[in-house]
Amino acid sequence: MALALDDLKSKKQIADRTFRGMTIAGGVTIVLILGLIAWTIASKSSLAFRTEGLSFFTERRWAPASNVYGALSFIFGTSVTALIAVVLAVPVSLGIALFTTQVAPSWLKRPIVAMTDLVAVVPSVVFGLWGIIFLAPKLVPVFTTVSGWFHGVPILGRIFGPASAGRTFMTAGLILAIMITPIITSISREVIETCPPTDRDGALALGATRWEMITGAVLTHSAGGIVGAVMLGLGRAMGETIAAALVIGSSPAITANLFSSGDSLPSVIAFEWGEATSDAKRSALIAMGLTLFVMTLIVNFAATYVVNRAMKRMRGES
């Protein structure tokens, strides 16, 4: 009897230990992989940082033929397109999230949720091809019209300047906006759904309209989570490669004009790697990868921080 019990106990322990070992291995692996990636790109890019120094980040020119490697125009392009994407995607995503959780009847909710999730599974190269074949040519007259409206207006006239082609910062931003909408939508939806029904009912009972209930109870409750969702979307938009590469125009430029062609970090890496034969150029491209890695890390850390703080505050209040 005692023997059997011991046997059972040790069996349990084996299962316990195996499980523990597996989880630890999983945790260590991911840290190891991330560490190895960081170490590899850091060591492979050291040549570029040694030869270019800080001017790698401040130099606008990218001229491999004359050994000038500057990342500034690409950093600019990445930031601008990601910002356009977020500005366009946030209202739409929040609209969908609020509609499906607060407004839509349940028979309509399900297909809309399914549709938004379906957008997330479309491969990014499909978005890129759609952008290059369909969207970009159709946007040229739109850009020209918009730029005509703002012609001569002080600041807006420069932002919406003359458009020469369909592949621009704005086109890339639009495509990226479509791509990050499902992410922002589904996370916002999850966050909004955690809003206690008592809060909503309380607001309605106090005579609030639906709009007042949403702004007063739902959005204040889920603000932190929504900000986190937006930042995750921002990170995704910054790292997106092929869709942006196909529609951004591949002409490194720093300009206020959103209707001009530009280039971004991931796109130049993808397009130039195949023919990067010199060590200097390879190293410069890897250094751009490192730059992008750090940029997305910062955004993701910021997102985590904001979300955590919001959650703490929520717990403290309730």
Add this chain to the structure above:
Amino acid sequence: MNISKKRMGAIAGVLAISLIGAACSSSSTTKTTTAGTTAATTAETGAPTTSAAAGADYSKLEGSLIASGATFPKSFYDEAIATLADLAPKLTVEYGGGGSGKGRSDLQEQVVDFAGTDGVVKAEDIAKFKGGEFVYVPTVIAPITLSYNLPSVKSLQLSPATIAGIYQLTITNWNDAAIAADNPGVTLPDKAIVAARRADGSGTTENFTKFLKAAVGPDAGGTWALGSGSTVEWPAGTQAGDGNSGVAQIVSSTEGAIGYVDLSDAKANQLAVAAVKNKAGKFVLPTLEGASAAAEGATIKDDLTYFLGWADGDAAYPIAAQTWIIAYTKQADPVKAANIRGFLTYLLNEGQTLAPTIDYAPLPESLRLKAIENIAKIGG
């Protein structure tokens, strides 16, 4: 109930995705079959006669070859691989593409059996090739066209100086005096020029800019200031397309556009092509004959490297691309060495008659014979 509904939804989703997948894969299979059929037909019509002439027996080749590199000759190699499969059913060759740079570094690291490259290995990189000495085997050549989209202009002539002006945006309208001077008697429209170029680093860009540098670069007393390379610092305002097909797409969709595109993509998109002034002062259209004539006028070095652009000769088309297969002379595995030699022999015999059917020009006879000599050095 709720769970089962969810599950149903998931199943429906999976079904939908697999249906889409099935649709995609079925269409791609159809495509391969058609390609296979055309390949088989060419093999039936062309290959047997020439193979008898060359007297090579491919049926004993057995095993597999892996290669990567230049994308410019890829459709020629793929076609050759498909037709060779009938003669050497036990040999599989895979040519992965990826660009000349990738091919060269893959061969350096010995992850491929041979590599395709449009450019010559730089002197400082030779030491990086872990397998020691390697040889160049030229395979095919092809003209790079200047394709344009001007419905009212049926034929267009351009001199290198004009092309340099267009790509440096000093010539911005089709009715510019420089273009008019190249085209006496032609009415040129008042239309802005859209200069299209490659977005990706490319051997085509390298050959095109090398031609401009040779013809109108600073050393030639010309105005071309952008140098040469697989990527150059194009002025903002030029339009970038991904790959030859991307540039062709810009040209075909934009009235007033001009772009440098290889001949097969220009033909596939039914683009109008300009005649370009060669070193002898003649305007020559981009044809396979023009490219072959350029190869006859080019200076071939001892290692069989050469540059086709801006070649001598009245009939030479001045912008052409050359490409090589590079392989190590020392081969550890004799079977593999025989396979490489077999494949290259096929490219330089049967392959040469196959090339014009898919818009590549064969090598001139003298160069072809020298190339065959280089094949014998592999593993020999």
